[in-house]
Amino acid sequence: MKKNRIDVITLGCSKNLVDSELLMKQLLANGYTVKHDPDRSEGEIVVINTCGFIGDAKEESINMILEFAEAKKERKLNKLFVMGCLTERYMEELRVEIPEVDNFYGKFNWKALIADLGKSYNQDLALERNITTPAHYAYLKISEGCNRTCSYCSIPIMTGKHQSRPIEEIEEEVRHLVASGVKEFQVIAQDLSYYGLDNYKQAKLPELIERLAKIEGVEWIRLHYAYPANFPFDLLRVIRENDNVCNYLDIALQHVSDNMLKKMRRHITKDETYTLMKRIREEVPGIHIRTTLMVGHPGESHKDFEELLQFVKDMRFDRMGAFPYSHEDGTYAYSHYKDEVSDELKQERMDVLMAIQERIALEINEQKIGSTLKVVVDREEPDYYIGRTEYDSPEVDPEVLIKKNKMLNIGNFYDIKITAAQPFDLYGELV
Structure with missing residues (x-):
C-alpha cells in the first residue's frame, strides 16, 4: 500500500471518464500521486466512479465495490470512496449494504470528496483535467x-x-x-x-x-x-x-x-x-x-x-x-x-x-481499398502502428493497422493508403 497514492477506477461511459479526469486534476493539485485504472491497485485510497445504466453495468460496478471493500477489510487500503451514476441512483441502499465504503457521492457532488480528504477544491483549475486518454x-x-x-x-x-x-x-x-x-x-x-x-x-x-x-x-x-x-x-x-x-x-x-x-x-x-x-x-x-x-x-x-x-x-x-x-x-x-x-x-x-x-x-x-486516407496514430504494437480515420471514434469504431516500414510518431497525422479490409479493421501503409 503506497502512502499518498490514490487509485481512481472509472466504469461506464466517456462522460464518467471526464468526471474522473476533473477529480484527478484536483487530487494532483493537492499533492497526491494518482493512478487511473491501474493493473494492480496499490494506493492507500481508492475511488470508484460507477455506472448505473443497465443491469450488466450495475453488476460490474457492485462487484468492483465489493472487491475493494474486501481489500479494505484485509487492510490492503485505508479508505474507499464511491461516486457516479450508481450511487446517484441507489445511495441509501448502498450505504446499508456495503458499510466498508467510507463515503458515497452522487454524480455531481464529487467535490465533497476532496473536502472529506481534508483538502480544498481549487477553483482556478475548474476547467482543467488530468487526461487519461492518449495525449492527442x-x-x-x-x-x-x-x-x-x-x-x-x-x-x-x-x-x-x-x-x-x-x-x-x-x-x-x-x-x-x-x-x-x-x-x-x-x-x-x-x-x-x-x-x-x-x-x-x-x-x-x-x-x-x-x-x-x-x-x-x-x-x-x-x-x-x-x-x-x-x-x-x-x-x-x-x-x-x-x-x-x-x-x-x-x-x-x-x-x-x-x-x-x-x-x-x-x-x-x-x-x-x-x-x-x-x-x-x-x-x-x-x-x-x-x-x-x-x-x-x-x-x-x-x-x-x-x-x-x-x-x-x-x-x-x-x-x-x-x-x-x-x-x-x-x-x-x-x-x-x-x-x-x-x-x-x-x-x-x-x-x-x-x-x-x-x-x-x-x-x-x-470500398476503401486503394484510397488514401488521413489517419491519426494512436499507439504502436509489435507488428503494426494502430491509427484511426476521421470516420472512427476511439474504443468503438474500426482501426487502421499500418505496416511498420517507416517510423511514425504517436499523435501525428499521416496519409495512409488502404491495402486490405476486414469488417471492423483496415490495413494500410504510409504513402
Missing part, C-alpha cells in the same frame, strides 16, 4: 442530463434535466486542452441535439461546433449522441463547410417500426427517420453514420423486428451497435410494460442484427 485526443462534455422521456432509459433518473454548459466556458476548456497537446475532440453529451435549448432558448450546437472549429490547433471534432427528434439541421452545414469537423455523426436511433417508436416514446415516426437519414447523407456527402439499436423492448413483435432488419439493410450504416432491452426500475417501461421478450430471443435477435451489419461493414470497408 480528449472527450469534451458539453452538457449534463437529459430532458427526453424514452421509456427504457434510466439516465434522466440519475443525471436530472438537461444542463448545457456556456459556449464561452467550453471554448476556454478547448484552448486549455489544445495548449496541452490535444488535437482531436470527441464532443459528447447525453443529447447533443438539445444543446442550448435550456439556457439559450434555441438550438446552439451548430454555433458551438463552428466556434470550436475556428480555434487554432483543433485538427478533428467528432460528434457523439445526437437525438433524431428535433434534429438541428444547420449542423449539417457546419460539418460540410469545416474540414476539421469530421464527416461523422453518432445518432442513436434505437428502432424504426412505428409500433416500437411509440412504445419507446421516441417522438419520431418511421417515415421521419428514413427522411432524416436521407437528408443527412444528401447534405453531407460521404458522412459516416454510427447508430445504436435496441432489441427486445416490451411489445417488440416478429413483424417489428423484421422492419428493423429491413431498415439496417436499407440504411447500410457505416457503424452500428446493438443491445438487448434491460428492464430498469424507475423507468416508464418498468411501470407500464411487462418484460415479455425472453433473454434468449433478445440475444438471438441481436445476433441476427449484428451478422447483417458485419456483412455491410465489410462491404463498406472493402
Whole structure:
C-alpha cells in the first residue's frame, strides 16, 4: 500500500471518464500521486466512479465495490470512496449494504470528496483535467442530463434535466486542452441535439461546433449522441463547410417500426427517420453514420423486428451497435410494460442484427481499398502502428493497422493508403 497514492477506477461511459479526469486534476493539485485504472491497485485510497445504466453495468460496478471493500477489510487500503451514476441512483441502499465504503457521492457532488480528504477544491483549475486518454485526443462534455422521456432509459433518473454548459466556458476548456497537446475532440453529451435549448432558448450546437472549429490547433471534432427528434439541421452545414469537423455523426436511433417508436416514446415516426437519414447523407456527402439499436423492448413483435432488419439493410450504416432491452426500475417501461421478450430471443435477435451489419461493414470497408486516407496514430504494437480515420471514434469504431516500414510518431497525422479490409479493421501503409 503506497502512502499518498490514490487509485481512481472509472466504469461506464466517456462522460464518467471526464468526471474522473476533473477529480484527478484536483487530487494532483493537492499533492497526491494518482493512478487511473491501474493493473494492480496499490494506493492507500481508492475511488470508484460507477455506472448505473443497465443491469450488466450495475453488476460490474457492485462487484468492483465489493472487491475493494474486501481489500479494505484485509487492510490492503485505508479508505474507499464511491461516486457516479450508481450511487446517484441507489445511495441509501448502498450505504446499508456495503458499510466498508467510507463515503458515497452522487454524480455531481464529487467535490465533497476532496473536502472529506481534508483538502480544498481549487477553483482556478475548474476547467482543467488530468487526461487519461492518449495525449492527442480528449472527450469534451458539453452538457449534463437529459430532458427526453424514452421509456427504457434510466439516465434522466440519475443525471436530472438537461444542463448545457456556456459556449464561452467550453471554448476556454478547448484552448486549455489544445495548449496541452490535444488535437482531436470527441464532443459528447447525453443529447447533443438539445444543446442550448435550456439556457439559450434555441438550438446552439451548430454555433458551438463552428466556434470550436475556428480555434487554432483543433485538427478533428467528432460528434457523439445526437437525438433524431428535433434534429438541428444547420449542423449539417457546419460539418460540410469545416474540414476539421469530421464527416461523422453518432445518432442513436434505437428502432424504426412505428409500433416500437411509440412504445419507446421516441417522438419520431418511421417515415421521419428514413427522411432524416436521407437528408443527412444528401447534405453531407460521404458522412459516416454510427447508430445504436435496441432489441427486445416490451411489445417488440416478429413483424417489428423484421422492419428493423429491413431498415439496417436499407440504411447500410457505416457503424452500428446493438443491445438487448434491460428492464430498469424507475423507468416508464418498468411501470407500464411487462418484460415479455425472453433473454434468449433478445440475444438471438441481436445476433441476427449484428451478422447483417458485419456483412455491410465489410462491404463498406472493402470500398476503401486503394484510397488514401488521413489517419491519426494512436499507439504502436509489435507488428503494426494502430491509427484511426476521421470516420472512427476511439474504443468503438474500426482501426487502421499500418505496416511498420517507416517510423511514425504517436499523435501525428499521416496519409495512409488502404491495402486490405476486414469488417471492423483496415490495413494500410504510409504513402
